[in-house]
Amino acid sequence: MIALSINGKTYNVDAESDTPLLWVLRDTVGLVGTKYGCGIAQCGACTVHINGVATRSCQVPVGTVGSKQITTIEGLAENGKMMAAASLLKQNAKPTDADIDAAMTNICRCGTYQRVRAAIHAASEHA
Numbered sequence: 001m002i003a004l005s006i007n008g009k010t011y012n013v014d015a016e017s018d019t020p021l022l023w024v025l026r027d028t029v030g031l032v033g034t035k036y037g038c039g040i041a042q043c044g045a046c047t048v049h050i051n052g053v054a055t056r057s058c059q060v061p062v063g064t065v066g067s068k069q070i071t072t073i074e075g076l077a078e079n080g081k082m083m084a085a086a087s088l089l090k091q092n093a094k095p096t097d098a099d100i101d102a103a104m105t106n107i108c109r110c111g112t113y114q115r116v117r118a119a120i121h122a123a124s125e126h127a
């Protein structure tokens with residue numbers, strides 16, 4: 001059994017220590033807001049916060065997490081927000097376009113990068 005702190009609650013999960021955190025979150029804990037996209041740390045669909053840092057959970061063996069605090073999209077806000085954007089705004093309340101481009105490395109098949117940038121600027125006005 002591995003103890004995990006997820007969204008402020010402790011979960012004891014029965015998983016192999018080398019199982020990616022993504023699959024433990026989705027299949028064992030049932031927090032399916034964290035998505036599978038590529039499985040190779042490229043797309044960002046699986047992003048969670050580990051001790052406040054945006055992290056691609058498909059590349060994190062669950063046995064390496066220990067007592068670190070995991071926050072999933074379900075824990076971020078009732079209606080969900082972007083994990084990487086929330087992490088960026090926590091570190092930099094007024095990011096420039098370049099700051100946003102550097103932090104928002106998620107791959108979006110719809111190509112909405114301009115809208116993502118505009119949304120983060122709008123959110124920063126209310127931070």
Ligand code: FES
Pocket residue numbers: 035036037038039040041042043044045046047056057058059
């Ligand atoms: S699933 Fe694409 S980065 Fe993890």
